[in-house]
Amino acid sequence: MSVAAAADRPGTAATAARFSPQWIAGRLSGVVLHLAVIGLTVAWMVPTIGILFTSFRPFTAINSSGWWLALSPPFQFTLDNYSKVLSTSNLGHSFFNSFMISIPATIIPVAIAAFAAYAFAWMKFPFRDWIFLAIVGVLAIPLQLSFVPVLSFFVAHGITPSALPPGLQYLPVWLAHTGYGLPFSIYLLANFFRALPSELFESAEIDGAGTLTVFFRIVLPLSVPALASLVIFQFLWIWNDLLVALIYVGGQPEVAPLTVTLANLTNSYGQGYHLLTAAAFFSMFVPLIVFLSLQRYFVRGILAGSVKG
Amino acid sequence: MDWGTFLSQLPIVVIVIVGVPAVLVAYIVGTEYLVRLLPDAFRPRVRPWIWVGPALIFVFGFLILPAILTAKTSLESGAGDFVGLQNYQRQLGDFPTGGAWIAIRNNVYWLILYTLVALGFGLLLAVLFDRVRYETFVKSLIFMPMAISAVALGVIWKFMYWYQPPGVPQTGTVNAILGIFHQDPRIWVQDPSVDNFAIIAAATWGITGFAMVILSAALKGIPADLLEAARVDGAGEITIFRRVIFPLMMPTVVVVGTTLVIFALKAFDVVYVMTGGNFETDVLANRMYKLLFFSGNQGGAAAVAMILLAAVVPVLIFNLRQFRAVEARR
Missing domain, CATH: 1.10.3720.10 (MetI-like)
Known part of the structure; x- marks a missing residue:
């Protein structure tokens, strides 16, 4: 089913000549589409990723900085919370x-x-x-x-x-x-x-x-x-x-x-x-x-x- | 639990895991053997009841009969005397803030926001994702919250809404984002002006994937040549969505909508975990639980359950109509 639907996409603009205004517009809307899709998906995962990181961070780090800082040095991860x-x-x-x-x-x-x-x-x-x-x-x-x-x-x-x-x-x-x-x-x-x-x-x-x-x-x-x-x-x-x-x-x-x-x-x-x-x-x-x-x-x-x- | 206790439980585990299916198979094989002893003419009359019997007993015993008994209890005092509509009077008497009214108001918020936002977002995601090649992958990421419990969801979102006083680094994601825009942090789950919306947002995050998956399946069911014909006629993408895609998806939107309405009316776990129904976030299901276990007020709990039933009846009738319409087409 998805194959049939995938054949025709506005973003692909296969028919327009390269670098023509339609071709550029098509490419741009394609970029916007991918940004929207990936952006929404990442935003959707933030809550889950947040607790996943937090569960591996030491107590003091959790209380003094946001979980997203776990991605920057010093990398402090621990299994203490679980044990x-x-x-x-x-x-x-x-x-x-x-x-x-x-x-x-x-x-x-x-x-x-x-x-x-x-x-x-x-x-x-x-x-x-x-x-x-x-x-x-x-x-x-x-x-x-x-x-x-x-x-x-x-x-x-x-x-x-x-x-x-x-x-x-x-x-x-x-x-x-x-x-x-x-x-x-x-x-x-x-x-x-x-x-x-x-x-x-x-x-x-x-x-x-x-x-x-x-x-x-x-x-x-x-x-x-x-x-x-x-x-x-x-x-x-x-x-x-x-x-x-x-x-x-x-x-x-x-x-x-x-x-x-x-x-x-x-x-x-x-x-x-x-x-x-x-x-x-x-x-x-x-x-x-x-x-x-x-x-x-x-x-x-x-x-x-x-x-x- | 350590391995010693686990090993001591092992025989029970084996008995349960092997025993339960064995009993079920023994039932159907044993009764069939008995049915074969009957004269030919009786067999087709007896056999169906043996196959549906256990299911009917369970459905009657756990759902239909208790519902009738609850209707009766809702008219009784704690001692079992008939008190007419007194329990309903207590729950519904003090409009707009007494009795069950806060819970009813919040269930209305749930009904509207949870249902519409999940439908809207679900539709948006289904349409957007339909246009990219990595659709399956992003869909399963959005859908993932469906697999986790509402209790875990409550913990996740309490953490998202974590509050630190102004001036201290915000460790909660939502308040940290507010900080980027130079806004003061809010106590999201204890401030009655926002807490209901904060909780509903959390629950909606969990259920949107459900709406998306079903709507996406309906979207794929729309014949591609139909859309092609519209494009050839020069219709823009937005017009195509409004005039072709949306009307064709309407029946599915309605079905998903009714399911979400039932979920919204039954909302319990998220509220129980995030606020326990305090700070004006109570909902009917949680109120019923509290009346039953903390106040020991069976009559009141039964009355609240009946209010929930009254809210579900329109959906129930709609479901039956849908079902009969589908049957008629068979």
């Missing part, structure tokens, strides 16, 4: 918790959504279209509406971090993220499953393949791109979530994910930016790696979720 913040705060354990929360809370809703999406796409049952419509409606409902009743249900039935055995302590967040992640997951997967050619299903049926065979051998392998998008989306969403974690495991440092711990540090460290920037960067590197390596799928997920809607 200090990791040894004095709960961040290391929270890092573990973030994985323990994010991985099951990604697998469960994606799997359950895949089952449901398959039924919505390729099975007949009463009220099917109405139920699907309800799920599309639920997509917009603020999570806030569910906190009070769900939390009191969890407390009344001992589904809280303090009442559950180790390992299962994350259960309330897993369940909550499953409930909250399902409408979007079902919507995205059902749209994808429905677009699969129906001949596939007919010929599989003629071959005598059962429902399970069709699902695991045909539908899932063909849906790897959609599943990958959804998994990345859900994983990043949970890894970066603060609100749901605060509500369901908020007061428990031994199960709190990185976002909760980092938010607490911003209160306790105040202006201690040597530690805060290191902590923030520490919380960012997993999503950044996931994002940079799997960006294609992430973007595809966003497009499937919103353009088709």
Whole structure:
């Protein structure tokens, strides 16, 4: 698609003769365009670069000069901030918790959504279209509406971090993220499953393949791109979530994910930016790696979720 | 966490990582086995409910039923007695600065500024980037803030807005830039005349990439020969944008806009991290959180949640209409 669009650019002015007024005007507007593009992009990155530099600068330097001076001599860089913040705060354990929360809370809703999406796409049952419509409606409902009743249900039935055995302590967040992640997951997967050619299903049926065979051998392998998008989306969403974690495991440092711990540090460290920037960067590197390596799928997920809607 | 504790947790890690998928697969395989024991005629009637069942239970149990219960709680006192609209009265009674009104005002700021600026900037970047060859690269740099948490975003921008008294070298980027223009530094996140805008700017920085990516995809969907024809007819680039590109992108702009509206109404993390809702920066989601956990006021929290729902209803209806329109075209 981009090739077709790239063929025709005002800045290139390929037809005008060299050094003619049109040629100069075209070149100039090209220069302005590149300056604007690069300028905006650099400006956009300034906040991130700022904390990256700051996290490697010594405490005294951070408080006496702007981070941009890190680029001029004397070059003072240190790993002290990282070692200090990791040894004095709960961040290391929270890092573990973030994985323990994010991985099951990604697998469960994606799997359950895949089952449901398959039924919505390729099975007949009463009220099917109405139920699907309800799920599309639920997509917009603020999570806030569910906190009070769900939390009191969890407390009344001992589904809280303090009442559950180790390992299962994350259960309330897993369940909550499953409930909250399902409408979007079902919507995205059902749209994808429905677009699969129906001949596939007919010929599989003629071959005598059962429902399970069709699902695991045909539908899932063909849906790897959609599943990958959804998994990345859900994983990043949970890894970066603060609100749901605060509500369901908020007061428990031994199960709190990185976002909760980092938010607490911003209160306790105040202006201690040597530690805060290191902590923030520490919380960012997993999503950044996931994002940079799997960006294609992430973007595809966003497009499937919103353009088709 | 040291390696000793990690190793002691290892069995749990393995059980969870292997156990959770195993349970899920066992469910679908086990129930299918049971369905096959049924007489032929019943199978197609039972099977769909087994496949959608878990999803329906979760969606009903975590979203639909709680929403109904919250509506009920919003009409009750802390002791569970019916008190009519008293909770709403407390939240909405003291216009313009009491109860929830500051939060409502700020959500309106969010709704307008966050949505329009992200859309505008997203569109500008999409159109500009479409004209350069290194598009993919610059797009992923603008998009990157989408990958980081709103908590980290809050830390990043608190640092951007860092304040030092006048006369001392400014270590915060924004105040240092003001200094270049001989302006006095401002306490961006504690001064009620600017703090909302400072926070919204930070959040907008994070979400613009989202708008840009979707709008850019829509832009690429416009047939090149259409633009070519307009150029041959002598239309200028600005006219082409106004008369051809923008109208064709309108449906996507609307879809992105509604998504941003929902994000703006749900705004929480950035406010929680940057000001905790102090200095007149409160928003409804944060007010609800505070009422629930710091005031123990369930009825009030439920009423605030219902106000949020009321704000979302138009978007919800719009989404359903869109969806049915798309379905009708299938």
